[in-house]
Amino acid sequence: MKQISIEEILEAHASGAISISEATESIKNLSYEDIGFARVDHARAERQGFPEVIVGQGKTKEQALGIFEKLIARSPNVLITRTNAEVFGLIRNIFTDAEWHEAARLIRVQRDKRELGTGEIAVVTAGTSDIPIAEEAALTAETMGNQVKRIWDAGVAGIHRILAEREILQNSRVVIVVAGMEGALPSVVGGLVKVPVIAVPTSIGYGASFGGIAALLGMLNSCASNVTVVNIDNGFGAGFTASLINRRWQSE
Amino acid sequence: MKQISIEEILEAHASGAISISEATESIKNLSYEDIGFARVDHARAERQGFPEVIVGQGKTKEQALGIFEKLIARSPNVLITRTNAEVFGLIRNIFTDAEWHEAARLIRVQRDKRELGTGEIAVVTAGTSDIPIAEEAALTAETMGNQVKRIWDAGVAGIHRILAEREILQNSRVVIVVAGMEGALPSVVGGLVKVPVIAVPTSIGYGASFGGIAALLGMLNSCASNVTVVNIDNGFGAGFTASLINRRWQSE
Amino acid sequence: MKQISIEEILEAHASGAISISEATESIKNLSYEDIGFARVDHARAERQGFPEVIVGQGKTKEQALGIFEKLIARSPNVLITRTNAEVFGLIRNIFTDAEWHEAARLIRVQRDKRELGTGEIAVVTAGTSDIPIAEEAALTAETMGNQVKRIWDAGVAGIHRILAEREILQNSRVVIVVAGMEGALPSVVGGLVKVPVIAVPTSIGYGASFGGIAALLGMLNSCASNVTVVNIDNGFGAGFTASLINRRWQSE
């Protein structure tokens, strides 16, 4: 028997065919809300520990608002990434506690501010121009209940700049490194710490940086074994995964 | 004052210029052994929690053996990856507890078998041909003190195969997904769990798979937010980072 | 016997050199109308079952209008794809039954609404941002006489969303799957049905999606054997081919 709707699950439970815990699990895996142009995935918060984030890029402002309203109705914390001030205007009219983060181009509502991490997350950039992506990562991690330490502009051509921050790095549970151009910083940081390093290539650079490909390839080929990589400019994904790594584990 | 050699550090300590803990930290960061063709990095074990692993590829068998001897002298567990049976023969002559893992083409000495993780690590493959890379990841994680669950051949074209393993996946602290061809499996797995997923693209495929590029790009563009990626065929890096994620944190 | 011009064909028929059916076939293969900047291919409707569609991109609005007028003079249904509201204004002034489809950026005249298919065509998108391309496919299929079922925003990171639509998918004669980013959805859908799946990569995504290359490669390397692929953002081609697959065959 396949259980596709919540109604069927409840019915099955009522009839005694499935237990409470089975019913709960089923609902967690299957529930979503169809609003025409989108299937809002309420189950994801349960499954992944955070509501579906809205990527603003490629959506009309009406679509962004529509999805936002569905999510905020059930979840205390919601993010819209890669969006603009106009969408923020629409949302702010209705939700007065919405915040606009200019550098990261990100809208946030954060009503639940409990801390959920076991340690701290360090976010490092190689240059000044990498800050917007790093802010997206840092804000995501903070919204998901983490303490974040920011280290900006510590690229490898002035190696003493990152070495000076060794203590912060070595006390973090996970490090996010954001770099464009040659993307060398994650390898250096990776060699300094014994925790996972999430590398975020940025599209910063020119010529043979090819919109971030050079940095991406550099990071994928890192000679440090504790480096994993996310998509170019994907600050959100880095902040999200870092939060999962830092989260207290069930058995802990 | 820069402390470059252990001797100088000790001298400085003897003279009272630096404390015990400062001396220890300095040694941890700076010590390595120069054997001509390589600088064996004994400090890495301290810094990263595992000795420098030897990548066999691109080294002569004499070089592989030389580095191995230096590492095994100080560390209970050592791996040589991407190597061959001939190197194993050389090492087995001297170290009789060395093991040869044919599928992963990996030599292992594991003298310290303590368990160090907080949870389990699941390793999943999309197809049968991805198993060698997955074994490299699994063996690395096991050597670093983790419990590993293996799920082989559960690609998305028969989606029920991975859905059937939902329970194992959802009980893991971190999941490694190894896939070639279109590299779609990490996105599906990422959507099923609330822990980090490390995706390993493999060079399995033909034609427009371009030696793993298709899988790599698919994974980098995953619509699941908890997926990070390592280099094509880099099972070792995935196993290594998964171990760091799973390791009990100092404050835990 | 093949002939080059209609005149010659008719002459040949008049002289008894070729039969009526031969003359018809020849005309069908050879006839087109030269209007200076274009050779309007009236024979294509006969040969392919649908008039030459006008791709608006790269044509001046005068050229688009000029070709449109030639086609509509002979064919009840005409499409202009990748066009804009200004061209629509020009055409609407003359042909009041022309429709403008904003999402798909497509102009349609549909005077013949007979149904020509043997089954239904399902059109599925992975995300909300893929809808414009999917609409181009759906509108093309409808204009060519098919019943279309739309399933929007059912990407693989919430796998239950597509599984919930299994019934619609399994009752379709052909399925079109439109996806950007990692392009994983066609493989999952392909594994669920026993009909052809036409995959349409979209340019939706950022960074290493490279304007749709990641999705395209993912689809070409699909582990499902019933997936074929069209160009990035080519909703029209997918709708067109799906219509040919769904069309009742002569012997049927």
Added chain:
Amino acid sequence: MKQISIEEILEAHASGAISISEATESIKNLSYEDIGFARVDHARAERQGFPEVIVGQGKTKEQALGIFEKLIARSPNVLITRTNAEVFGLIRNIFTDAEWHEAARLIRVQRDKRELGTGEIAVVTAGTSDIPIAEEAALTAETMGNQVKRIWDAGVAGIHRILAEREILQNSRVVIVVAGMEGALPSVVGGLVKVPVIAVPTSIGYGASFGGIAALLGMLNSCASNVTVVNIDNGFGAGFTASLINRRWQSE
């Protein structure tokens, strides 16, 4: 309630919780056989109308044989593609009706030879060197119950060669076109017929053909609207999908 094993499905049916048809559907979707290195997907035959084909490439000969034995136990027709004579030797020892097709490097057992198509499938090559891939397509289609017409070496630089076969092409329900180098033939064929054309780029060529990329890109950018594309050298996929297109539809 999730039904994961056949046992549970049957139990649920026995208890009256699910009907016969529900039980059948569940089994069809979920059943596979785990043989350690592979999960043999018996349900696929039901779902897709043909058993899982074994891609020999990347599997040891023991793995190929192991999977083959599981499939042949339940299905009359089985293919192994991209394999070699040594694997054939192993299989022939046990299954004396196995056939070896040298050009296509394919092993076939075909015990069920019923015809299942509504029309014929034409398979065309641009050059002599494309024949092996075309044979893989043709043999797949024949094994799946179709009549196949072969047209070899009809590339566009001698355009009369393909024009001479117009009648065969126009009488087919679907056409497979196999071409390397510039991959121009599918566009020409696409313009001659009103049925779907499946284009198979081959790795034939040198220099800037880049192992089939030139042909692949040519086909993806075809100006004929009825062309879809499969992976480079993927004759099997083309034959498989063509068979699904040609198959009599349920309502037919």
Added chain:
Amino acid sequence: MKQISIEEILEAHASGAISISEATESIKNLSYEDIGFARVDHARAERQGFPEVIVGQGKTKEQALGIFEKLIARSPNVLITRTNAEVFGLIRNIFTDAEWHEAARLIRVQRDKRELGTGEIAVVTAGTSDIPIAEEAALTAETMGNQVKRIWDAGVAGIHRILAEREILQNSRVVIVVAGMEGALPSVVGGLVKVPVIAVPTSIGYGASFGGIAALLGMLNSCASNVTVVNIDNGFGAGFTASLINRRWQSE
């Protein structure tokens, strides 16, 4: 004897060290005019039979005008390609016989209209959108003293359109074929004629056409042996080389 400056050449001739014909040859090879931002190469007309053409793209309008004035002072026919109406305005103010060709975005002064070719040059396009590049080629060839036949919109998906022009093609001394998308037309034309075919890929297309790469690769891999290729959108180069091919040879 080669000399560096005209003065030295003349001196050498005056002194009897070199003959008249040697002096002439030397001047032909070495003369240019340095105007600061450019070295106007007057010798090229002598060496190549046409003055240096000005590529407008990447030059300020003052630079374009400055070079134009130097060239027109010595040569009856001058072209500026890839330019705009503003530059034309500047030039037209001074040189009232300058012509503006909107489609090709080209300025021309043609004071010498003698015919220099042995035969005719055919210029063919696959689609309507390719016309601007084809016009650049045609205008270049006409300015260099050739008879040009234009055949627009004869792409391979309606193969009868190009077959209908076989006579013009077969009577030409050289054929230029301009095509975007899959770039298949040159192969078909190449197979129909026994003269050189110059293929010009255009950036027309979308998605996997990659700004003309697909067409470029298709043409480089042409199965017709008489096809050579120029850069994407390089109509000028095609017209220029076609003119050299068509030019009466000295011994003729």
Added chain:
Amino acid sequence: MKQISIEEILEAHASGAISISEATESIKNLSYEDIGFARVDHARAERQGFPEVIVGQGKTKEQALGIFEKLIARSPNVLITRTNAEVFGLIRNIFTDAEWHEAARLIRVQRDKRELGTGEIAVVTAGTSDIPIAEEAALTAETMGNQVKRIWDAGVAGIHRILAEREILQNSRVVIVVAGMEGALPSVVGGLVKVPVIAVPTSIGYGASFGGIAALLGMLNSCASNVTVVNIDNGFGAGFTASLINRRWQSE
């Protein structure tokens, strides 16, 4: 009037429907010989002035021999390119006037040695390693009735080497330039002559030469306007087209 088979053409002529010259033209365009794995295109010699050349690569030796026998039966001169000594052995057994050219890996029968060109063809290489491809070009041109001048190893890093050959270059009707690595030589040669230059990139080089891509791109972007390009290592195509350029034109 065009006809499909020779029989029909003759019949039509017999009936008076077409003239002798029309019948001849038809046969020239349509005739080929189907030998199973190949359609030998006898008409090409008529249409293009040279028989179909056999590309040995990708054909079995039986196929190469089979096609050779069909071609030599009707044509005095035949080439097999990219072949090997074993195929030569087979052919030499039957056709004792066959020649083996080791450097170019080419088999030639040349029974008709008439000279057909109006001028000479120069073939130039940048380095010693480019000679095999250059020989393929030179032998092709000689077999097609041309006088060829060879200039080996005149790359641009020693610019005086090519300048020293200016006289030969300037007296040629067409120049073929063969170069690997950066592919700069065609631009220099193009600037020295007023005839067409055919550039042949070779796969000579290492690292970022990418098997000839660097040279190919360099040649496509040549700042000399009289340079056209063929595929990487396509010496045959260059020699073939150069021969067509050099051929006396009908009106000459």
Added chain:
Amino acid sequence: MKQISIEEILEAHASGAISISEATESIKNLSYEDIGFARVDHARAERQGFPEVIVGQGKTKEQALGIFEKLIARSPNVLITRTNAEVFGLIRNIFTDAEWHEAARLIRVQRDKRELGTGEIAVVTAGTSDIPIAEEAALTAETMGNQVKRIWDAGVAGIHRILAEREILQNSRVVIVVAGMEGALPSVVGGLVKVPVIAVPTSIGYGASFGGIAALLGMLNSCASNVTVVNIDNGFGAGFTASLINRRWQSE
């Protein structure tokens, strides 16, 4: 003991723990100024002989100004590259000796005009459009105390233009060659001189120049052994490195 701040270094020196020269070295390596969004690297001037240059691209105008003020406070000469007139306005208001170089889009303050080189630096361009990048190189070199010779528009298609400047080239201590399109000029220049040649590919070109990739690859594959390459459009890096090469060495 790690010395991280200047204070600690001084303290250590005061206490006699480190010598004057040790203290100096430490400060040189470690000092930087943290201004929030940037770590201004004052030590770089000491280490590299020139203050950190500000790359304007990707920075807000406030950031550019903020960093500029910190640098100019300690260094007589400062450059901002890839900037615009608006930033210049801000800076000119405060620092009246700032200069705006329109072609190079560069702001310069040059208060120390001492000459520091042993010879001259030649800067050469292939075309007029390459001048802006070449000016960036020339201005950088001049600001760093060098004599610069400019040679504009001497591309290889008119080879006599560069040969005419052989004397200047051969008298230079280092040559910078700036070229787009095929990037052939550095090889020719490299062959003419016995000093290092720094090649700068530019993004000048169209079509298959791919924004400078063609030129970049050409230069990397140069057959002249004395050519090294910098990033596309990186005039600054070329000027900077040329200055280091030309600088009088300590032992000189």
Added chain:
Amino acid sequence: MKQISIEEILEAHASGAISISEATESIKNLSYEDIGFARVDHARAERQGFPEVIVGQGKTKEQALGIFEKLIARSPNVLITRTNAEVFGLIRNIFTDAEWHEAARLIRVQRDKRELGTGEIAVVTAGTSDIPIAEEAALTAETMGNQVKRIWDAGVAGIHRILAEREILQNSRVVIVVAGMEGALPSVVGGLVKVPVIAVPTSIGYGASFGGIAALLGMLNSCASNVTVVNIDNGFGAGFTASLINRRWQSE
């Protein structure tokens, strides 16, 4: 006055038309020896300060030997790179002072051992596998009269390894850095020194290193301004250019 042949130069001198120094200069620029398959460029030694080096790759052993004999007849020091032991055998039979360097796969004759540099050249590798390319660079520099310091296996993941060699680096006149994988080391070294750094990407790595492309791109995008790059695995070019940088300048 420039002349083409040595004879003419001498004649001109004899006649008093040119001075001794003009004659010398002319000969230096123009002389080479044509030996059929190669033009041995004796002038290069004069022009570039080192004889033409023989790249063994792509030449037959007879060609390598032939060129070697011509060079050694006039020059005390000759190198053959990318060669093998068989060629060495041939040469050693005749020239008993030839040396074989296995790691670098290089043959050397060094009869002139004078020191020509102003300072030292440091050669650094990131890993053990990069040593062969680094040896090619070091041997080239030594053969050209330089003192070389070797630093092997100092990659950035153990940053203290390179920091420990700061003194050697800072005392060098030029540094060569050889690295595969992510190619990050040149940026770190570049930031530590105030002399030019020549970066050599190697093809060491796997997966997304793409045979050295990742390292190459990383180096081209270096955030250190004093880094220039040579082709992948081009140790020779790096050693050659470093020697020119280190050479005492004429005015020094």
